[in-house]
Amino acid sequence: MGRADLRGAVRRGARGTTERRRRGLAVAIAAGVAGAGIAALAASAAAAITMARRVVTPVRERPEDIRVLAVDTARATIRLSRTADSAVPGRYGFWFAGGRGHARVGRVxxxxxxxxxxxLESVQRGTLESAPAGRWGGWxxxxxxxxxxAAVETSIRTPVGDAPAWFVPSVDGGSGAGEDWIIHVHGRGASRAEGIRAIPLARELGWASLLISYRNDGDAPASADGRYALGAAEWRDLEAAVAHARDAGAGRIVVMGWSMGGAISLQLLVRSELAGLVHGLVLDSPVIDWRTVLRFHAALSGLPRSVGEVAMGLLGTTAVTPLVGSAEPIDLASLDLVARADELSVPVLILHSDDDGYVPIDASLALADARPDLVTLERFARARHTRLWNLDPERWEGVIRAWISRLDASSGRTARPRRRGAADGEPTG
Incomplete structure (x- = not known):
């Protein structure tokens, strides 16, 4: 082989080597891209599973994200770090020491x-001076x-067992027989104490109160899977409370639902054979469509919309419910009361805030638009989730009082207002 031929062979060999390297590099890049895609897909799937599990898992511990900067018991003041919650006017509860301590705080x-x-109005539990931080509460x-x-400790026989409840007659010594009843249904991560704020108004208007617990809330028995069903199963515990009220001789029954308690209350209306015993609903910051809420929280957490959509799909997929922790899939479409608005048949009062921060007002607006003949919406501002009473108790009570008066008029009854005093809900400490 001549020198020229040798040079040509070397060049051809070099070109071949370069081409092989390029092909190898392309294959490596493609594999890397595919691997990254698979990794991203796996990460998205994991995020969706985590989100779905979080939605149905009962809340037992909450972060204490408001720092206690100073406590002056002599002057009855407390200085706290400024947050979206701590700066809103009104009266609130303040939890500290991992939920073992509780104080009442008042105006700014x-x-x-x-x-x-x-x-600093009072401390019910714990030593606030030694608490580094706490969390805001509406209770x-x-x-x-x-x-x-005088509250009577009672229990409701539910499908999962006996669930504790408080019964407060409209007048001391009352038995509930012949009285109108308000059944209070608390929200996700809360307890029956959430509804105590409504007792004074109920008594003023001559209504008894039944504050219930339901499966997996920490007071009532747990379900087999120990998971929330977002109203798809809990309505049966509310149904048991309605049956309890009926058997006790209740007259009219109004259900008051807070947050997820609103979803539970609405499911009772469209699923229960006892729905006809309910004369109306009062809903405070209610969940009316879970998909609206879950999309809001996905965005709030910085998750891609696709992750939230997958999480919602997982909740309703039988094959993956073991990954979520639920015994049964949850059909979110069936929990959408905007889509099922035509099934409503009793008056509904909704109180909701534009600044809720947890359950957006959108579905409440949509339901009010869909059924203006039955749904009354009172729109607040600044109030945070389920804390409308805390911000403006006069307005909150006035709206409910007027709505009950209209309910009385439609029933041919006359409201029975009573003079309020210490026994009817004025703070005692």
């Missing part, structure tokens, strides 16, 4: 860019007895 005295100083009272009313 001073605020700046980083802190808020408020009235101003922890037990009905703090109102100075």
């Amino acid at each position: 005295l001073h605020e700046d860019a980083g802190s808020v100083t408020r009235v 101003y009272w922890l037990e009905p007895g703090e109102l100075g009313v």
